[in-house]
Amino acid sequence: MAGRRNDEGLRGTGRFQDILVNLDRRIIFLAIAAAVAFPILLPLNLPIQVSNEARAYFEEIERLSSGEVILLSLDYEPDTMAELDPMTLATLRHAFRKDLRVVAMTTYAGGVGIVERILGEASREYGKAYGTDYVFLGYNPDWSATMLRMGESIKRTYPTDHYGRRTDEIPLLSEVDSYEQIALVATIAASALAEYWVIWAGGKYNEKIITGNTAIQAVLIYPYYQTGQLSGFLGGLKGAAEYERLIERDGAGVRGMDAQSMAHLLIVCFIIAGNAGFLIQRRSQRRARVGGGDA
Amino acid sequence: MWGDLGIVVAGLLTLAIFSLLYKDNPVYKFAEHLLVGVSAGYYVVHYFYSSVIRKFYVPVFQQGDIWLLPGGVLGILMLGRLWKRFQWISRYAIAFYVAAWSGYLIPSVLQERILVQIAGTFPPAVGEASLWTILGAILILVGVASILVYFYFSAEHRGAVGRISRIGIVFLMVGFGASFGYTVMGRVSLLIGRFQFLFEDLPKSLGRVGP
Numbered sequence: 306m307a308g309r310r311n312d313e314g315l316r317g318t319g320r321f322q323d324i325l326v327n328l329d330r331r332i333i334f335l336a337i338a339a340a341v342a343f344p345i346l347l348p349l350n351l352p353i354q355v356s357n358e359a360r361a362y363f364e365e366i367e368r369l370s371s372g373e374v375i376l377l378s379l380d381y382e383p384d385t386m387a388e389l390d391p392m393t394l395a396t397l398r399h400a401f402r403k404d405l406r407v408v409a410m411t412t413y414a415g416g417v418g419i420v421e422r423i424l425g426e427a428s429r430e431y432g433k434a435y436g437t438d439y440v441f442l443g444y445n446p447d448w449s450a451t452m453l454r455m456g457e458s459i460k461r462t463y464p465t466d467h468y469g470r471r472t473d474e475i476p477l478l479s480e481v482d483s484y485e486q487i488a489l490v491a492t493i494a495a496s497a498l499a500e501y502w503v504i505w506a507g508g509k510y511n512e513k514i515i516t517g518n519t520a521i522q523a524v525l526i527y528p529y530y531q532t533g534q535l536s537g538f539l540g541g542l543k544g545a546a547e548y549e550r551l552i553e554r555d556g557a558g559v560r561g562m563d564a565q566s567m568a569h570l571l572i573v574c575f576i577i578a579g580n581a582g583f584l585i586q587r588r589s590q591r592r593a594r595v596g597g598g599d600a
Numbered sequence: 601m602w603g604d605l606g607i608v609v610a611g612l613l614t615l616a617i618f619s620l621l622y623k624d625n626p627v628y629k630f631a632e633h634l635l636v637g638v639s640a641g642y643y644v645v646h647y648f649y650s651s652v653i654r655k656f657y658v659p660v661f662q663q664g665d666i667w668l669l670p671g672g673v674l675g676i677l678m679l680g681r682l683w684k685r686f687q688w689i690s691r692y693a694i695a696f697y698v699a700a701w702s703g704y705l706i707p708s709v710l711q712e713r714i715l716v717q718i719a720g721t722f723p724p725a726v727g728e729a730s731l732w733t734i735l736g737a738i739l740i741l742v743g744v745a746s747i748l749v750y751f752y753f754s755a756e757h758r759g760a761v762g763r764i765s766r767i768g769i770v771f772l773m774v775g776f777g778a779s780f781g782y783t784v785m786g787r788v789s790l791l792i793g794r795f796q797f798l799f800e801d802l803p804k805s806l807g808r809v810g811p
Contacts, residue, residue: 331622341788341792345795446655500713504713508708508711508716520785521783523782524775532717540782541785560796561796564792564795568791569788
């Protein structure tokens with residue numbers, strides 16, 4: 306309502322503060338688009354500081370020995386691919402580089418294609434074989450029950466893998482059937498799924514858990530890291546970029562950080578300009594009122 | 601070839617969705633409806649196959665695992681919601697589901713989300729952690745306590761209670777600010793993802809699909 310009053314009362318006055326307050330939203334869209342597009346086309350290579358959370362995520366994988374098994378749950382769909390794909394790819398590259406074996410799954414129906422694509426890309430890069438070095442269990446309905454039941458038996462939770470092959474015939478799963486044989490659970494999640502991994506796999510089965518999350522979820526995840534329920538976490542594209550730096554393999558995360566920084570800088574400028582315009586406008590309105598009263 | 605063509609179509613649809621930023625238009629509407637339709641089709645098929653076929657039909661009717669039958673029957677009862685006359689039948693399934701999940705969930709959630717988190721607000725003893733960590737923990741304790749006072753409505757927020765609740769508001773504002781900042785970062789990240797697709801993947805595909 307206040308915005309509308311401003312529009313009605315001040316449109317067309319042409320004063321600097323009024324232009325700032327009533328800026329056409331399309332100009333803002335264009336400016337943001339330019340701020341994001343230019344660094345993608347012409348990288349600026351701005352520095353990236355690594356946070357403690359990202360370092361802890363990296364160190365949890367780094368401390369594992371060759372041949373150990375990690376459970377990688379990719380709990381997201383195409384709408385958050387931009388933020389989470391770089392984390393997934395970096396995690397798989399890190400794991401395969403260390404010759405860890407990966408049991409992959411998804412608790413989202415729309416995540417199946419994403420897992421197949423990234424798992425295929427990373428396994429081809431490192432020459433890993435399906436069934437012995439990695440396996441994709443696929444999607445299972447009811448994520449809570451899936452997480453819980455995997456503590457008893459992965460093979461009973463997933464009688465077949467994503468491709469319909471019986472899990473008791475897959476070589477990797479002949480050695481692994483519950484969290485006891487899994488050294489680490491890593492979840493890259495778009496929602497509160499990391500919390501449920503903490504409750505089921507962490508709380509009930511004492512499993513170590515690391516997570517990569519969208520930026521929006523990161524605020525909710527911090528308390529679990531602070532209490533030690535999560536051993537490490539990556540927050541948004543920034544977390545992905547930090548992790549890529551740690552594994553010394555730059556990817557879409559690092560490439561996106563220049564654009565991220567430029568966009569943030571511009572948004573801060575818009576916020577300052579908008580507030581400055583509002584304050585100047587309010588002061589001049591007050592002066593006009595006082596002047597009118599005097600008259 | 602088909603993959604590249606798919607990327608070109610995705611590029612065109614991305615531009616169609618972006619066109620809303622100028623103003624609402626038929627091209628945007630077409631892309632929006634296409635997305636909703638394709639998503640609905642994908643999820644219906646996927647859920648039906650993974651739940652009904654893989655988790656019920658195959659184990660019960662092909663592998664003879666009849667213990668899954670009662671669960672299947674409860675699932676069928678849920679379909680009673682579709683007919684007004686039989687809606688009451690679905691309550692049995694809902695009652696079973698709610699009761700079973702409460703039994704499963706309440707003790708675990710209480711432990712991990714409440715008890716461990718409460719324990720996490722207590723500062724470590726001097727000597728167990730660095731001074732910086734202890735100061736941070738004290739700040740968290742003050743924040744949690746003052747926010748709880750802010751949400752305590754059985755006493756008027758005046759005097760000491762009012763002052764503490766005002767400190768709680770400051771902590772809440774800082775929390776909301778952090779959430780907002782992260783939300784902006786998330787939205788910008790999505791835009792970056794689309795632009796990386798438009799400026800990196802799409803030109804490569806256009807080169808392969810074109811003459």
